[in-house]
Amino acid sequence: MKSIKDVNFAGKKVLLRVDFNVPTDEYRTITDDTRIRESLPTIKKLLSDGASVILIAHMGRPKNGVDPKLSLDHVAQYLGLLLKQQVLFTHDLLGDKVTEMVNAMKPGEIMLLENIRFYEGETKGDVALAEQLAKLGDCYVNDAFGAAHREHSSTAVIARFFPNDKYFGFLMENEIKNLQYLLDKPEHPFTAIIGGSKISSKIDILYNLIPKVDNMIIIGGMRYTFTKAMGGKIGNSIHEDDKLDTALELIKKMDEAGVKYYLPIDCVVVDRFANDANRMITKGDEIPDGWEAVDCGPKSSELFREVILQSKTILWNGPAGVFEMHNFAKGTNNIAKDVAEACGHGAFAAIGGGDSVAAVKQMHLADRMSYVSTGGGAMLEYLEGKQLPGIKAIME
Ligand code: ADP
Numbered sequence: 529m530k531s532i533k534d535v536n537f538a539g540k541k542v543l544l545r546v547d548f549n550v551p552t553d554e555y556r557t558i559t560d561d562t563r564i565r566e567s568l569p570t571i572k573k574l575l576s577d578g579a580s581v582i583l584i585a586h587m588g589r590p591k592n593g594v595d596p597k598l599s600l601d602h603v604a605q606y607l608g609l610l611l612k613q614q615v616l617f618t619h620d621l622l623g624d625k626v627t628e629m630v631n632a633m634k635p636g637e638i639m640l641l642e643n644i645r646f647y648e649g650e651t652k653g654d655v656a657l658a659e660q661l662a663k664l665g666d667c668y669v670n671d672a673f674g675a676a677h678r679e680h681s682s683t684a685v686i687a688r689f690f691p692n693d694k695y696f697g698f699l700m701e702n703e704i705k706n707l708q709y710l711l712d713k714p715e716h717p718f719t720a721i722i723g724g725s726k727i728s729s730k731i732d733i734l735y736n737l738i739p740k741v742d743n744m745i746i747i748g749g750m751r752y753t754f755t756k757a758m759g760g761k762i763g764n765s766i767h768e769d770d771k772l773d774t775a776l777e778l779i780k781k782m783d784e785a786g787v788k789y790y791l792p793i794d795c796v797v798v799d800r801f802a803n804d805a806n807r808m809i810t811k812g813d814e815i816p817d818g819w820e821a822v823d824c825g826p827k828s829s830e831l832f833r834e835v836i837l838q839s840k841t842i843l844w845n846g847p848a849g850v851f852e853m854h855n856f857a858k859g860t861n862n863i864a865k866d867v868a869e870a871c872g873h874g875a876f877a878a879i880g881g882g883d884s885v886a887a888v889k890q891m892h893l894a895d896r897m898s899y900v901s902t903g904g905g906a907m908l909e910y911l912e913g914k915q916l917p918g919i920k921a922i923m924e
């Protein structure tokens with residue numbers, strides 16, 4: 529691994545790609561600063577070495593070039609508060625002004641470039657844009673795990689201009705280390721808990737995990753496609769008819785591999801999709817017509833708890849129910865509590881996926897998990913066994 533740990537960056541101008549794509553409210557106030565805080569160790573290491581740090585980041589998905597609502601000006605200010613030091617910033621895009629500012633930077637100074645997605649070339653992986661960026665620095669460090677699954681100018685293409693001077697930041701290194709551990713040499717029993725809303729979005733993960741795990745807990749909106757395929761009654765529950773064969777094939781593969789799989793044995797069903805709908809508990813495969821399952825039931829939670837507490841390695845991606853609605857959050861919350869408890873007993877647990885991580889944070893349990901990934905899509909693609917462009921670009 530080309531880690532920044534082993535390098536002294538004194539006197540260098542370092543281009544550092546970070547993931548500052550933080551959620552903001554309607555007044556552009558940052559509502560969750562995790563991503564900014566997570567990049568501080570790398571930034572501080574570079575600054576204390578005596579590097580000049582030029583940060584590259586994006587915000588949102590600007591459609592036609594510059595969009596003042598998606599400027600990074602307030603992120604520069606916010607980062608300045610965290611670092612207790614001025615963060616240089618200009619609304620100007622790459623050009624004479626930016627070049628002048630960068631040339632004038634002294635060791636230990638830091639600057640944030642304006643939203644890199646204001647250039648249309650960024651998401652197209654434009655080489656000219658990457659080259660223009662590359663001219664600003666002596667070396668390149670990528671710490672943007674959340675954007676590592678994109679082959680963009682500033683996340684991947686730029687690396688080719690620094691064949692001998694490209695590195696992973698600490699955050700990136702940590703993500704890779706944890707995910708690779710999970711895929712390569714986990715302690716057994718290894719339990720994967722896979723949920724969320726759609727089976728089609730996570731099929732590849734299931735296929736990739738089957739040879740590696742001992743137990744598979746299939747929850748959330750994923751499970752009804754399986755239940756229907758196996759001949760159960762699912763009422764109006766979310767499912768994908770064109771994935772019934774896939775579900776059967778996955779079951780066959782799990783059987784062949786000796787993977788024990790668990791579907792919720794009971795579930796919470798509602799007569800309409802609303803927090804205050806009429807609700808009752810039914811068996812997992814006997815959901816009446818006109819009713820729809822939105823969470824797993826108490827017996828399922830008990831069963832899952834047993835499996836989770838016996839596990840040495842746990843991967844959790846995807847909630848057990850519609851946890852955004854208070855009345856249907858119990859199944860998800862129980863899993864979060866059980867996984868945290870397992871960590872307390874020495875298990876290694878990794879949590880990923882935007883919604884799953886949100887659920888864990890909502891429960892204030894993030895600190896009790898071994899590892900919470902900062903990358904939603906990036907982590908999922910990694911678990912699918914894909915080589916992420918942002919990682920490959922540094923490795924090759
Ligand atoms: P993650 O972001 O953790 O990868 P997903 O995006 O795949 O997870 O899925 C999260 C969504 O799944 C949530 O919005 C949740 O409401 C939804 N969901 C979970 N269970 C059900 C269900 N039974 N019916 C409908 N939606 C569900």
Ligand code: MG
Pocket residue numbers: 881882883
């Ligand atoms: Mg999601």
